[in-house]
Amino acid sequence: MSTLYITKPNTILNVSDKYFQIHQQNQLQAEIPIHQVSQIIIFSPNKISPQATRIALSEQKPILYISEQGYLLVHLNDFQPPLSKTLIQQKKQWRNQTFSHLLAETLIRAKLHNKCTLLRRLNHSHSTQLATEAIKTLALLLEHLPSVNSHKALWFYHNKANNLYYPALGSLLPEVFQFHQRQDTPPLDYINTLLNLGYALLSQNLFTFIREVGLNPHWGHFHLNCINHTPLVCDLMEQFRAPIVEDLVINLVNSQLLTCDDFLPPDDLGNYLLSPAALEKFIYHWEAKLTAQINHYLAGQMTYRRCLQWQVQAYVDYLLGKIDFYQPLFVTWKANKPLALFPVKQTIKQRRFVSFS
Template sequence: MAQKLNIYVSSDSKLSIKNSNLLLQKSDDIINIPIDIISSIVVDSYHSYFSQNLLSCLSRQGITLIICDETHMPTTLLLPLCTHSVGNLNLRAQLKCKNQTKAILWQNIVKAKLNNQANLLDIFGLNSVDILKNLANKVLLNDKDNKEAYGARIYFLSAFGDEFARRDGGFINSMLNFGYSLVRSKIARTIAAKGLMPQIGIYHDSFLNNFNLADDMIEPYRPFVDAYVFWYLQNSGEIDSEFDSTHKKFLISIFDKTVLIDGKRFLLDIAIEQSIESLLRVFKDKENTRLLMPILDKDFLI
């Protein structure tokens, strides 16, 4: 299992490419990194700039480029345009997906999310494990009675305390939001690379959202970010710190962790690819609704 680099750029830099190496120039210092060992680059510096050749190379090589804005949160993602004929066939299969299939897929996605939330609570010895497991077993087609939202209220209170609310600001939510953005970007990048359209979702369908499908597929992966943040809080003792580059570097390292999917362990970004490839198989086969989704276990935190 080849582990690749996830690079975080926090100071003003020039990024270019030469002889299949990323050149990362900061003042008079130049760092050379072979392009084929890079998985992603997060640029959190408002005055960094890139060569056009580098952007083209990153797209060809399937490397995720995430750019943060002046608030230091991810805001831009480099996506490839799939021009291969297979990409067009994949898009046609996506567009022909029937509503019944989508309803089954969303039911299974919500079940997986609730089970992973229950697994997190179990791993850390918290309450409400059985409640969430029971909810997962009762999810209806298309989650018609919104077990996902009901479970979320129970889950976040059990995990982060009675005073916690996802819509509030603060350190914990900043950690979660940054982590979710990283994983969402990886998912969107993989979707586009497979010739699928990120705007067309299974359940999410906002015409204002360019990443509806990514927002569908991230759901069972969110508890992995939650677990990583909870583990950090538990081991660092930080509760209400200033969210800074140290925390971002830690969150980017989530892609160094392995995930259980289909009975095997893969690095997180490879697991994401497994999920998207299984979704593509569903789109192509009308009789197939088997979506490969990750299972959160204690080995993820090793």
């Protein structure tokens, strides 16, 4: 089972018998057996025919539309999870403020830790004052996170971390790719365009795994009001943004696998768009990232894609009371060693702060 990406301009996805058909300029370019496709990702302004849409949704293959700027436009799916013990328990805990707060705090801790770790790795070889100060402040936010006792305060920590992190990250990139803030709509620099694209693809993968285990992706615990996004997907994404999306984007620009020449001239609104060839290049490296091996704290070596699936199942086990706490993925890094993932345990009675030493 694989993801079908529609990237080349003026492409229409159709269906005939048991095959998805890719047409360009009224000519058939390829046929893919329907049963081999798990999800479809279409980049604007390409199209999918009504017939192909109907077939895909009837077979529970979600369709994601992504804009030329890289952000998610529409997420189509007709999947209605059947009433089950898992779904009943999810709704119960969705309404449980204590459960939701503890889970949200756990995920924000993973977000802050992983972003801080990524900054430390980059700052190790090319230090900037902005990054050094951001690392110190993020560590302080982590230290005080257990004292946060409201949803509003958690959002303050979340937003404060973003306001520190992204300018620091920008200062560590090659000069032509440096940026000063996270801005998804519209993306007015190269990196924000790449981040939009990576976050959209990460969202789609998590959505698929959430749907497969019969959860309702609209019942989140931290992200309660999302536009064009699903709350539970946004919640679980927090632990993966830095080690998957941001690490990939940094590697692509630092290694010059993507350069300024891979972007089209800014449009009338100042948006920086990837060329069609560069978009295919990004997707190639995205798939390579998802199939890269990482040392998981419980299962040993596994791919990042498997990590996504594993963490969704861990959330299900937490909902059902099979485990006492949800263990998000924390990235650890030491000089001259690859990234690894390890657990940090948290229960209602016990919280542990992660040391950066």
